[in-house]
Amino acid sequence: MDDLSDGTHVSSDALDGQAATPPFASWPSIVDPQRLVPIWHPDFWTPTPETPSAGFADAGSDFPSLPKPISAPIPTVTNASQFADAPAAPPVNASPTGGAASAAATLREPTFPDQLRQAVEPEPGFDYGILWPVKYDKATDKPSFGTPEIARSMARGFASLLDRMTGNAPDFNAVPISPDEVGVVMALAGAGGVKIGGAVADETLPSILDRPGTGNDAAGGIFGARGQTSGRPFDPANAGGPVERLSTDGVKITDDGIDLVEQHLSRFERHDANEFMVSRLRQIANGELEATPYDFNFYTHEIRELQRYSNLGWPRGQPADLDVRHELWNNAHTATLEDYGLKDGQLYHPDAPK
């Protein structure tokens, strides 16, 4: 049994094919069958007393205001201990610009509701686009609303309801939004899945949903995706936080930052190209070399990747199993490439050993 935010108890089994259980019962009245309409249900935005969520905390007052741009400042993170001490959610946002920010200041202001509004901004040509967040407490594995599995179960229930209403079974999927939040997305039209516009999510959700095998025939794994820019397949749910839009603008390459880069790279086996790039960074920090975009890309990439590793519980070291080691790296690496909108080839200076 799971406690819904309105106090209703719903078992995941009961949701299968019986989507008329509150709060779903009120959904059909706000579904616009004429075109894709983003739907938010206030019930889903109310934090439960047991597990208050910073990500949801500001949602009640301004719901259901129109989407607005994300303008949260990107704080600075200057040493690895901040990464290691940071809570898993909401994700820490790092900008390797130097400075002496405290660990507390590294937590960005909650913007999740805004992100979600952006994420479900309708894309023309689709009949429905529905996304709702499901939050659960990873530490205790006790859902405040549901686990990813329950999210999928709820999606099946709601899909069944829409099928009965419209005679058209919607495609659906559960997609990761942050390390402990899952969104369920549905669409009634669009053979390839849902197209979702939006600021933060538009680089992850469409690529997740475009992946063959997602949706109702999710044999390919519901949490798989291909990086939109990098082209790499990865698992966004295990990448140490959601993909964000980051930029190297204003970044200053410092010795403190390079120390972080070296700390992170030291976990991997020796790699000539990495050593070449670190050497360049030291020369740049010493004023002996002019930084190129490759240098800024490499520098910010490695620090952000360190942050993701730390969020995943690996501030240092690697898993012993080679397969797991590769998966961990690939997920963190690919998500970081997507953070900055880069391909692998943009990380290394052309003079780096090939």
Next chain:
Amino acid sequence: MNETTKRQMLEVLADDRRKWNWYSLDIALAIKGIVGIGNIARLASELAAEGLIVERPSETHPKGTYVITEKGRDFLLRKAD
């Protein structure tokens, strides 16, 4: 693993001036624009199982390095014909 993937990996590994492991191999392939072919560590194990490469212990690479074998080089030559 398909023949194209085999060839792509072996072409990189044929450069024996460097010590290759899953990490450097993945990056080298990606820089060539070859991404999404799968878990490189797993694929390398498949190449090793076919005798196209061997995994050798190394002081600098605790998990070992990949070295192309004669059979691997023959594979590249055959495919180049």
